Amino acid sequence: MRTRAGQPTIDPQRDAAPTGSGETDQLMRAMTAVLARQRPASAAEALRLLRRGYPDIPLSIRIAALRARGN
Numbered sequence: 209m210r211t212r213a214g215q216p217t218i219d220p221q222r223d224a225a226p227t228g229s230g231e232t233d234q235l236m237r238a239m240t241a242v243l244a245r246q247r248p249a250s251a252a253e254a255l256r257l258l259r260r261g262y263p264d265i266p267l268s269i270r271i272a273a274l275r276a277r278g279n
Contacts, residue, residue, distance in 0.1 A: 232269065239265075239273035 239258055248254040251274060258270040 235262075235265065235269065236273050236276060239270065240277045243273065243277045 239262060242257065242261055243254055246257055248257055254274050254277070255270060258265075258273060262270065
């Protein structure tokens with residue numbers, strides 16, 4: 209994965225999204241861990257980071273992960 213200089217990256221192996229229903233808690237923990245590691249400067253940046261890393265996850269779950277992180 210190529211990124212611009214200074215742009216955070218997501219490791220697909222380490223940050224892989226679980227599949228199937230009933231794994232929302234695990235998914236939320238993975239997404240909040242990404243936010244903790246990358247430390248985005250704003251909520252908008254955090255949502256962009258989660259959208260790039262988890263494009264198939266609904267926006268409502270990405271927002272819930274952002275709120276759980278406290279941003």
